[in-house]
Amino acid sequence: MMKKIELIFVSVSAIGHIVSTVEFAKLLVGRDDRFSVTLFNIKLPLEDSAVTNYIHSVSASFSGSIRFVHLPELDSDSSSSSTNILFSNIIERQKPLVRDAIHQLTRSESGRLAGIVVDSFCTSMIDVANELGVPSYVYFASSAACLALLFHLQTLKDHQGVDVTEFANSDAELVVPGFVNSVPARVLPAVAVDKEGGRSMNFLDRVRRYRDAKGILVNTFVELESHVINSFVDGTTPPIYTVGPLLNLQHDNNQKQDGDLDVIRWLDDQPTSSVVFLCFGSAGAFHMDQIKEIAIGLENSGHRFLWTLRRPPPKDKMAISSDYVNFEEVLPEGFLDRTSKIGKIIGWAPQAAILAHSAVGGFISHCGWNSTLESIWYGVPVATWPMYAEQQLNAFQIVRELEMGVEIRLDYNMHTSNLVSAQEIESRIRSLMDDSSNIRMKRTKMKEKCMKALTEGGSSDSSIQRLIGNIITNIS
Numbered sequence: 001m002m003k004k005i006e007l008i009f010v011s012v013s014a015i016g017h018i019v020s021t022v023e024f025a026k027l028l029v030g031r032d033d034r035f036s037v038t039l040f041n042i043k044l045p046l047e048d049s050a051v052t053n054y055i056h057s058v059s060a061s062f063s064g065s066i067r068f069v070h071l072p073e074l075d076s077d078s079s080s081s082s083t084n085i086l087f088s089n090i091i092e093r094q095k096p097l098v099r100d101a102i103h104q105l106t107r108s109e110s111g112r113l114a115g116i117v118v119d120s121f122c123t124s125m126i127d128v129a130n131e132l133g134v135p136s137y138v139y140f141a142s143s144a145a146c147l148a149l150l151f152h153l154q155t156l157k158d159h160q161g162v163d164v165t166e167f168a169n170s171d172a173e174l175v176v177p178g179f180v181n182s183v184p185a186r187v188l189p190a191v192a193v194d195k196e197g198g199r200s201m202n203f204l205d206r207v208r209r210y211r212d213a214k215g216i217l218v219n220t221f222v223e224l225e226s227h228v229i230n231s232f233v234d235g236t237t238p239p240i241y242t243v244g245p246l247l248n249l250q251h252d253n254n255q256k257q258d259g260d261l262d263v264i265r266w267l268d269d270q271p272t273s274s275v276v277f278l279c280f281g282s283a284g285a286f287h288m289d290q291i292k293e294i295a296i297g298l299e300n301s302g303h304r305f306l307w308t309l310r311r312p313p314p315k316d317k318m319a320i321s322s323d324y325v326n327f328e329e330v331l332p333e334g335f336l337d338r339t340s341k342i343g344k345i346i347g348w349a350p351q352a353a354i355l356a357h358s359a360v361g362g363f364i365s366h367c368g369w370n371s372t373l374e375s376i377w378y379g380v381p382v383a384t385w386p387m388y389a390e391q392q393l394n395a396f397q398i399v400r401e402l403e404m405g406v407e408i409r410l411d412y413n414m415h416t417s418n419l420v421s422a423q424e425i426e427s428r429i430r431s432l433m434d435d436s437s438n439i440r441m442k443r444t445k446m447k448e449k450c451m452k453a454l455t456e457g458g459s460s461d462s463s464i465q466r467l468i469g470n471i472i473t474n475i476s
Contacts, residue, residue: 004111005475008102009039009139011119012087013051015282016370020141020219021119022058022066023246027454029065032468036111037066040101042094042122043073044087050282054248069105071097088202091122099128114471115214123209135214135474137467142369144218144225144232144240145397146189146390148178150207151237153192157204165200168193178231181400186411187392211237215470219244219369221453221460224376224402224446241467242460245373245450249352260350263306264357270304273361276429277380278307279349280366284387285312285321290419291330297425299335303433304342306360308349312414323347355380362432364408367394379447381405381439383432387414404442406432 007028011021018041025037041055055068074093106113116129117137129136140147152174156162167174168190173182185193191203210216215238222229222242232240267275278294280286286294291309298305309330310321327345328336336345351371354360355378363380365371366387372394375382383406384395392412398405408428409420431437453460 004036005034005114005472006106006111007035007037007114007471008105008116009037009118010098010116010122010125011039011041011139012091012121013041013043014121015050015054016368017119017121017141018051019054019248020244020246020370021117021139022054023248024139024217024219024243025066026058026062027243027246027464028468029062031464033065035065035468038069038105039066040069040071040098042071042091044090069101071101087121088124088206092124095124095128098125099131102128102132112475114475117217118213120206120210123206123213126209126212135471136212138210138213138216138238140210140216140218142219142390143372143394143397144220144228144242145178145401146369146393147210147216147218147240148228148231149176149183149188149393150192150204151210152176153188154204154207158208164204165193165195168195177234178228179401180227183393183396184411187396189390189393190388190413213238214474215239215241215467217241217243217467219246219373221245221450221458222463223449223453223459227401239470242453242463243467244460245377245453247352247370247374247377249356249374249377260353263344263346263350264353266344267306267354267357267359270359272358273435275304275306275359276301276362276364276433277354277360278305278364279351279354279371280308280310280385280387281368281371282320283313284366284414285310286414287312288330292332293419293422294425295332295335296422297429298343299339300422300426301429301433302342303429304359305339305344306349306354307343307345308347308351309345310347361435362429364429364432367391367398369394372398373450376404376443376446376450379443381432381437381443383408383428385409385420386412402442402446404439404446406439 009021009025011018029035029037059068071094113134115135115137117139118125120138120140126136153164157164167185167188170185172185176183191199194200218240220242221244309327311324312321352374355374360380363375364383364385367384368391382398384398385408386392386395392410395410399407406428452458
């Protein structure tokens with residue numbers, strides 16, 4: 001009997017990262033039963049029960065081939081004013097714990113350690129792989145376009161002496177390898193160009209480490225981002241493996257709560273493709289003035305709607321958004337009564353199950369990459385309303401590069417942007433729900449390609465087989 005091939009994954013407990021990382025682990029052990037995965041979970045100072053619930057469900061279903069090691073939570077360094085630097089400090093301080101835990105694991109197990117797959121937040125863990133003499137791979141949970149842009153910013157800084165923080169709040173346009181259009185500086189990830197507390201320097205340090213890996217695994221598929229992926233073949237980066245779309249499509253359906261069933265029953269009563277769904281991710285939320293503009297725009301559009309309305313976390317607290325006890329406290333007076341026949345407002349949403357429903361005809365989204373891939377998988381047109389992180393770049397890609405979405409905003413930032421008016425929202429909803437639009441036709445074609453990518457002989461399936469071959473070849 002051949003020894004198991006053991007891979008160590010190191011990830012952070014942010015829902016947008018850990019879910020697609022684990023979905024890749026599930027895919028890998030499903031493709032080749034020689035593999036087993038141990039995932040080291042680094043807890044961040046964020047309150048999110050969805051991460052814990054998800055890990056429990058995977059542990060129960062894949063107990064033989066995927067295991068979780070929960071690293072002890074270290075006291076956070078409260079002197080760090082920047083979330084980005086705080087995360088980096090936590091990860092740096094976990095390195096000796098990870099190294100010791102891997103030593104203990106490899107001594108007690110008969111499998112052969114074939115490599116360490118690190119989340120893009122955890123690139124300093126490449127040092128641990130080097131110490132152990134095993135290959136390291138970076139798992140990149142965002143798009144290939146985002147990866148190309150980050151490499152470009154790092155190259156500008158390191159090889160051309162450009163101060164990339166000068167791009168912040170500027171009207172500059174960047175010519176980036178792999179992009180069809182020039183990229184406006186206003187859609188760059190804020191952390192990459194922010195001077196405050198060395199955030200940009202710290203962030204680009206992480207990007208620089210990507211180049212030290214044996215390969216980079218990207219949650220995308222060739223047909224979606226062919227132009228970008230072809231730009232990586234110049235030999236200046238490690239091999240890029242497209243391994244997506246990695247989506248947790250079954251989880252919501254298997255974990256239905258009473259509220260979730262109520263939402264699905266409501267959708268069951270709506271005509272096909274008649275509902276616009278508004279959802280802004282686990283951390284996305286608006287303040288009262290913007291909520292009222294959204295409500296007026298929805299009501300005036302006349303379209304049926306399902307709106308995930310969440311409360312922003314306190315400004316001084318690192319947390320995700322939470323549910324309102326009473327929606328009436330933030331909505332225009334009488335709104336719930338006037339729209340009761342065509343609309344429904346909820347708190348947390350089973351997003352995949354909703355997008356899968358035939359009644360949903362449009363999606364107003366924060367453009368998180370997982371949500372973007374889900375919308376493509378289900379063929380639902382998107383209107384872009386980015387909030388934070390790399391979502392502005394994703395919005396730019398959806399609208400300008402792929403021409404598969406309606407622009408509400410490309411550069412909206414939940415912390416700094418001005419109000420989007422009810423009139424704009426109403427207009428964009430009408431465009432989004434237009435049955436005859438080219439966007440809807442493009443989405444339908446891309447949905448077919450998306451679903452084929454991971455099937456046998458598909459582009460991502462072939463890429464994963466190449467990766468498996470590379471891992472096995474590198475076992476000493």
